[in-house]
Amino acid sequence: MEHIVQEQFLPISRAEAWEFFSHPLNLDKITPDELGFSTASCPDGAIYPGAIIIHRLQLAPFLAIPWVTEIKAVDEGFSFVDEQRFGPYRFWHHRHSFEETEGGVLIRDEVHWKAPFEPFSAPVKALFVKPRTLAIFEHRKQVLTDYFSE
Template sequence: MKTYLFTYEQNMPIPLAQAWDFFSSPLNLAKITPVEMGFTVTSPFNEQTKMYEGMIITYKITPLFGIKMDWMTEITHVKDGQYFVDEQRFGPYALWHHQHHFKEIPGGVHMTDILNYAIPYGPIGTLANAILVKKQVEKIFEHRRKAIIEMFGEYGV
């Protein structure tokens, strides 16, 4: 199985506590995901729900070609105010391991995402990544970058 590494970094002009509060709420993920992905959290959470190790989060998602899929992730590691990790338990990937790191910097927060993923179906999955999936992952994070700027402002401006 071929695995892929995607790393993304962004600075935000907000306090660490505010960044952590936003990103540690499972419901906020839909706010930074492209609308066309039809991303909906189906777990019975409310706005006060905060993540914890062992938390299972279920979603409906339309990643490609309008095909709706179920997705389940587990929050496997949490260090309050510093990082958390989500791992797919069921969904479109053969592997999904996503680290979210937060570090206080002058005037804001530096956020780093480290995503390791794999596509099922052997050589067909490798081709699908080259043609579609890698571009889709990049598009999601670019959308997220813009959404974060709209919500919190641009760092250093």
């Protein structure tokens, strides 16, 4: 099982951060273009426990797959958890949390994940899946910094 923890300070209120992150369509804005990521189906408005969100990923030319996630828990304004039901990972559990701090908000992402076909996929995971997963979070961090500093 892999574990990622990323924290980022943004100079906005916790309420503003929640408003942005609790709307699934905003994920399209912060995901690298080369993934061909788009949200195909999501609830109108903010997330809620039990909400099913369907994204599409373009893994290669002519190879698009759905990524279906379920919102498992919501602590309104403070945190939410999404889990993969079907998609590119064998397991995906992602907790988003928002902590008000002096001058802004600390956003924390904690992800537990497992690549498909493990242990047979270990070389692919090491060379491709893990670096790409980490790069997605780094890209997201830069986009959020730019977006909220305008």
